[in-house]
Every structure is written in C-alpha cells, then in structure tokens.
Amino acid sequence: MDGKDAPHKRLKAWQLSIELVKDVYKLTQSFPKEEMYGLTSQMRRAAISIPSNIAEGAIGRTKKHFASYLLNSIGSIAELDTQIEIAQTLEFITNDEEVELIEKLNRVKALTLGLKNSLQKK
Numbered sequence: 296m297d298g299k300d301a302p303h304k305r306l307k308a309w310q311l312s313i314e315l316v317k318d319v320y321k322l323t324q325s326f327p328k329e330e331m332y333g334l335t336s337q338m339r340r341a342a343i344s345i346p347s348n349i350a351e352g353a354i355g356r357t358k359k360h361f362a363s364y365l366l367n368s369i370g371s372i373a374e375l376d377t378q379i380e381i382a383q384t385l386e387f388i389t390n391d392e393e394v395e396l397i398e399k400l401n402r403v404k405a406l407t408l409g410l411k412n413s414l415q416k417k
Contacts, residue, residue, distance in 0.1 A: 308407045308409075311399065315345065316345070323339060326382070328390045329331070334385075338382070344374075345371045345407075348364045348365070349364065351364050362411050362414045
C-alpha cells in the first residue's frame with residue numbers, strides 16, 4: 296500500500312487530527328521543562344493516539360473493527376479535552392489558546408463520531 300493511497304489519508308477526521316497533533320506539539324513546547332514527562336507527554340500521546348487509531352481502524356478488516364478503533368480515538372479526544380483544561384487551569388496556555396484547541400478538537404470529535412455512526416448504519 297502506497298502511503299498516499301492509504302484509506303485513512305482520505306478521511307477528513309484523520310486529516311484534521313494530524314493538524315491537531317501539530318498544534319499540540321507547538322503549544323506544549325512552551326510548557327515548563329519539569330512537565331516534559333508529565334502533562335506535555337500525556338497531551339502529546341493523547342493527540343497522537345487520535346489519528347493513529349483512525350488509521351489502524353481504516354485498514355479494513357470489518358466495519359465493527361473500524362468502529363472499535365474509532366471509539367478508542369474518541370476516548371483519546373476526551374483525554375485530550377481534559378488535559379487542555381488542566382493546562383489552562385495551570386496557566387500553561389491562555390484562554391484563547393484553549394478555545395482554539397478545543398474548537399479544533401470538537402471538529403475532530405464530530406467527524407469521528409459521524410464516521411462511526413455511518414459505519415453502524417451500513
């Protein structure tokens with residue numbers, strides 16, 4: 296399978312979640328160094344997990360299999376949502392940065408849920 300032809304790369308949920316990963320990495324670069332193995336690492340892992348689960352599910356075993364991976368992705372979205380809230384509470388990010396990140400996260404969530412729901416209807 297050529298990387299460009301990979302089925303997950305055509306999915307809007309995957310594409311937007313890759314942008315989210317970039318945003319999380321940029322934002323967490325300014326976190327305190329003592330958070331490198333704490334909140335920084337947790338946020339990055341949760342962000343990476345979102346497109347990774349979409350990709351793994353999209354390889355096409357069964358619709359049920361794909362839906363299961365989409366649920367994992369949705370779980371990571373919930374984790375990241377909580378971690379963004381914590382980062383703002385600890386004043387590692389501004390309110391504006393939080394709002395911007397949460398808006399993108401919510402778009403990823405809506406696309407991922409839509410994809411999961413469409414699989415269950417087929």
